[in-house]
């Protein structure tokens with residue numbers, strides 16, 4: 001009998017999980033036929049069918065990327081792998097993980113992978129939903145931000161982030177917001193309007209006076225550093241400080257700390273102190289049989305404090321989870337761990353930095369590339385093109 005596997009979500013974590021779970025060293029066209037002739041697994045993905053390549057969203061600011069260029073209809077990719085797709089939204093997981101409840105139905109499984117991505121702690125600062133935009137909200141929200149930006153001929157723009165560090169690692173988006181601030185500087189200069197705008201970078205998670213390569217790049221661009229600052233509330237036309245002072249802002253681009261989506265709380269899934277799905281070092285959801293999770297919805301066991309939520313980390317975690325699920329389905333114990341690695345190219349359009357840290361101190365790509373060079377932008381674009389080509393055609 002085929003084992004029924006359900007995968008929740010069609011983002012980075014789920015697609016990397018599938019890639020590792022079904023690893024076949026042959027051409028896709030053969031794999032297509034082979035998987036229909038013989039497969040030990042009956043795999044179902046539940047999601048919205050649209051994959052979003054989030055790392056390219058900051059480039060909406062320069063006009064180099066758009067909703068169409070970063071979105072992929074993932075259903076053909078799943079079909080080529082003989083994976084059933086259900087266009088629905090999961091609202092609960094019950095019976096120790098064996099039942100997945102969606103808005104329209106319920107599905108049983110022998111093993112479950114959860115890759116539903118993040119929710120944001122937008123209640124931490126009142127007014128976040130009403131008065132700020134975020135690149136993490138996806139292409140439509142970023143387009144709304146761009147419409148507002150393009151209407152302005154002068155003004156004050158605040159770019160900021162808040163991190164959730166309650167689970168001992170960096171659940172939030174810092175690098176992406178630095179990138180947005182630098183790209184705003186670039187694009188306003190290109191429009192000949194830079195002198196008519198103030199750009200501020202704020203976060204209570206950066207110590208006032210902090211130095212380093214990123215700070216140097218922000219200062220080179222005349223970006224005002226409000227390190228250590230957090231508003232008491234976002235309000236119409238700006239922000240209110242804790243002492244009641246009003247700060248004017250024409251636009252705020254802000255991203256809140258990350259936690260697991262709300263429906264997780266209505267499930268049998270354990271939730272960590274920081275609000276993530278609680279998993280062990282094998283990617284297993286704690287206390288449940290044959291249930292795994294990876295990506296932005298889940299925490300880590302004993303993480304180094306610098307590790308962030310990233311597509312790259314989602315890849316490392318999902319690959320380990322896929323190997324462990326295969327072992328568990330064969331009645332064996334999971335044995336695959338994953339490395340912790342922060343790896344991210346900060347694209348400033350006229351310059352780029354490779355931000356990197358690894359638990360085993362391995363450099364990225366055997367140190368073949370410089371850590372600070374505008375040429376890294378081409379490399380970042382190459383990674384993106386290759387991945388999107390793979391999703392669209394292979």
Ligand SMILES: Cc1cc2nc3c(=O)[nH]c(=O)nc-3n(C[C@H](O)[C@H](O)[C@H](O)COP(=O)(O)OP(=O)(O)OC[C@H]3O[C@@H](n4cnc5c(N)ncnc54)[C@H](O)[C@@H]3O)c2cc1C
Pocket residue numbers: 008009010011012013014046047048050051053054055056057058088089090091115116117118135136137173176261263294295296297309310311312313314343344345
């Ligand atoms: C602006 C921006 C720039 C970034 N830049 C980088 C970068 O340069 N490098 C890097 O490594 N990372 C980057 N990241 C982070 C990276 O995009 C995330 O870490 C990654 O997307 C996490 O993958 P995930 O699968 O956990 O979540 P997602 O990619 O968000 O996927 C979640 C999936 O679950 C689905 N889903 C959600 N809820 C449900 C539900 N209830 N039922 C069914 N399906 C559901 C969603 O539709 C989606 O398909 C960036 C993120 C942003 C926002």
